[in-house]
Amino acid sequence: MAFGDISVEINGQEQAGQVKIWYGSKTGLNATRGMTKITQASARIPDDPEELDYFGFDVAIGDVNGNGRAELAIGITGEVVASKREAGMVVVIYGDAKGIVTSTARIETFTQNSSGVQDDPETHDFFGGSLAFRDFDGDGRNELQIGALFENALQGSVTILDGTTDGLSGQFSQTYTAKNTGIGDQPARYGLALDR
Ligand SMILES: [Ca+2]
């Protein structure tokens, strides 16, 4: 189970945000293992905690490479990308036998500058504002849906990255917007709620 908490002050930076992870056990939450906290100050997590980063604005858990270990995706909607304020970024931490351990895990970041992700980082895109894993093609590996809530004057967009044996791939990614799905040119905030 993972929870995002964006109201927390990290290293003196207000609303930098953090994510708390509790592991399960046969009898409920694993109290022995306790809670793990992840922030942008954690080992090997890209960038730093900054004011209004909103790290953990949304979180999602799913297995993208089909190895039986869950990955953790974290939205950082307030992150500055290419000098654009609140363009937003997503961090994916791959799960392994130890769980989600940032000091050793494979870690990837996605922005609208990443290959296969349509559009460009712009001010107030809020990329990563909604996240969900779902196996759309039924191959046993989850695709990751990423909402950019305020893309194009609040119209919103959703990008889907393919789950492969090598992890998430932008190669066959698709981006849907309010416009190209027939909702039209209006502030629909397309992608605000994703089917999990
Ligand atoms: Ca940051």
Ligand SMILES: [Ca+2]
């Ligand atoms: Ca996995």
Ligand SMILES: [Ca+2]
């Ligand atoms: Ca954009």
Ligand SMILES: [Ca+2]
């Ligand atoms: Ca799949």
